[in-house]
Amino acid sequence: MVRIDLKGLVREFTDGTKIGPIDLSIRDGELLTLLGPSGSGKTTTLRMIAGFIEAEEGALLFDGRDMVGIPPRERNIGMVFQSVALFPNMTVYQNIAFGPEMAEWSHEKTVERVEELADLLGIRDLLFRKISEISGGEAQRVGLARALAKQPALLLLDEPLSALDPQLRERLQTEIRRIQKKVKVTTIYVTHSQDEAFAISDRVAIINDGRIEQIGTPEELYDRPSNEFVARFLGSGNVLQGTVKQTEGGELCVDVLGVRLPLKGECKVGEEVKFSIKPEDIKIVIEKHITSATGTVTSILPQVGSFKITVDFQDRPIIVLTYDEELVSRLRENGDKQVSFFFEPDLAVILGE
Amino acid sequence: MIKQESWGYVVLAFPIVLMFIFLIFPVSSVIVYGLMSGTGSSFIETISAYYTQYTLAFTIVQASISTILALLVGLPGAMLLARLRFHGKSLVRALIIVPFVLPPIVVVVGFIQMFGSFGIIDSVLMFLTQSSTSIMNLADGVVGIILAHTFYNAPLVILLVSASMERLNPELEESAEILGANSVSRFRRITLPHILPALSASAILTFLFCFMSFPIVLAFGNGVYRTMEVQIWNAFRWSDYGEASSLALIQILITVTLAVTYIRLGRVADTDSGPTATIQTASFGKYKNWEKCVIVTYLVLILVLIGGPIASIFRAAFFDPIREIYTFDGFSYLVKTGTNGGLQPLINSLFYGGLATLLSVIIGIPLAYAHKSKTRGLPALSSTMVLLPLGISSITVAYGLMTVIAVPTGLNINPWPIIVIAQTIIGLPFTARTIEIGLKSIDPNILDQADSLGASRLQRIFFVELPLLVPSILVGAVFAFAMAIGEMSATLFIALPQNYTLAVAIYDNLGVRHFVQAGASSLVLVVLCIAAFLAMEKISEGSMGGTL
Ligand SMILES: Nc1ncnc2c1ncn2[C@@H]1O[C@H](COP(=O)(O)OP(=O)(O)OP(=O)(O)O)[C@@H](O)[C@H]1O
């Protein structure tokens, strides 16, 4: 319902902490997640969008309109805070009706809207309870209903589920997703959990140290991390570094700790490159190949539907995922634990800075 | 917890028995005696007298106006203290308690010097208008009473309300803001409901103090304006015991009701402890220009009203407004022996105050333990004992002690022990409460450890708990001392001239217009009280607010 553009937004705190410059576009009706480690600037970014803190530089545009100097209450935003922050002196109904009341909606319209939202979120029975009499999960729903009551054009959610137990969290993720699609509100969702981000988002923006590292769909980010931070943060890759020894029509031969590995990409001979390779794309064989990399198996952990094998490659842990039970039992019997591993050149991703 | 041994009961019961003997028994019997004996007016005569009704009405009206004014002055201060970011905030917070520990009679002296005839403000006005006669005297009559009460209680409002405001989760206000509430609706719908318990509690406390106010009304009322408290004293002086007892009864009914309401509210306020996380504060520069003007105006007002009288006490010690000269007469008075000298009152103050402090601690410790006891009824009984002196006025306490204890025992010839007892009783709520808070904050793990090491209960108390309690006992002791040396009401009621304390001597000197003598004595009390206060701050490191 609204398109948001952040153009070089910068906020510097008095103690010198600098967030930004942040460039980010959120498309009309999409759910974009800001994903990053603690202290990376997610909340700060969100609060700049809401208008609680001013940006020192850059522009914030809602549908192309500059938001400088417009107070939060006039930005047509719904927000669920990290602490949910329901008004403790009011009932559930009064909480949800607060926004419409402030906008001076008619009583009938307000009641209708509150009931509609209560049905949508399954909290009809709670409407006349006090805030101290509802559970954490219910409070999240009430918070969401309150944020949606005035039909905001933009919904901001700051780690709304972080305080809940994993099962409830998963259920509410699906619910938020369903409701967001239903009311088609442009949404920015903040979390530091990769699983949550991937489960809920249309697109994910990875933020680190006050800067956006990469934006894309979950698949794009997972398959094609653009730099080392993203690769490591998403846990999608083993990151290795080496020197390009040979190039031939986009095929490279890279020297990694004395072992030559084939890659694909546009690089010059002599260049240092970093690349990531996903655990499931690495193959292990017990027979030794002189040409391929070798290492020692240090652990085999069974996981849901697969095994996670750690191979020590010249003091660097390489994570490998395999579904091959026969291989695993042979590895377990294998005395010296020495294995060779290799991967298809086009499955490795060359990382930028 | 292990079962209380019998010696434990003796120790815990000891302060309660003492309170029965020296507070409940004297007060209740003096009331009954006064009403029954037929000396003076009867209860019916008293309450139907126009004069009583006028006094009661005046007491209530002045207390109400003072309360409203204290709230009006205090509320902006509370908001500023909670929301404005500035250096030295903890210092300001500590300083705000200072008016509260100053003796009322000293405040009277400061007020006369600041707002009275030939006071600082009057001098400035006289200079501006080139007048040779006094232009303005605010330290007199109803205005003086109400201003002094505001001086006393606005800081209380600031302290209690700002503490509550800081417990408000800032995200609540932000939620309201993003839902479209402007600053007025945010305050009305979110902030105000949150601070309401603290606001009501401070209002009740203020009303209670103003209702029972004695020295300020006595000094500024000139006998024309009287509160119940002043009238009880008067009736006693004219030997109208019937009237004194009737008034005391009416007063107790009102004040105890208020005190109980205050405690109830306190319980509610205790439970709402939101996340203290990031309190949203803004530095001065962030405010709009008109807001800056308002803030500066307010600060100037506060400085004049609250800082002014305190600072003026220094001038009062040297400046004689009658002769309009600076002099050291006040200090030579303080070292003068004999009936007209200030040395005896000074010694009396320190001696009685010291004894009362000792007694407060001795009674306060078991009282605090009784509060924690698992024995049914004991905590309730002990907390009633602690709170009763808050609801029973100093004059009533003195009236009871004089009539029921001093006269039959012949102590009325030289009633100094009665003064010490009265001062102990009046300071006890603060001492016991401080120790009780200290007791609550002892980590139970440490005590469990002592238990598992096989310490007997007696050993545990002496070697584990008491050392941990030392800071709060010290704070309680200093509190008791400050209260005792500043106490004037009960002391004036009981004392014969040879028993005058410095506080009473100040009142006496004011009466005969010996202003520098009163000023110098006040300065001594201020210095003692501020020293006491600094000691408390040092020991408790800024956690004083909880005692109130
Ligand atoms: N008011 C402030 N003053 C100074 N520094 C601040 C302030 N607010 C935030 N910061 C700093 O800015 C950085 C980003 O903070 P922010 O709250 O945006 O992180 P976050 O990504 O939301 O982290 P989390 O996941 O822990 O909530 C942190 O280093 C933080 O210490």
Ligand SMILES: [Mg+2]
């Ligand atoms: Mg955050």
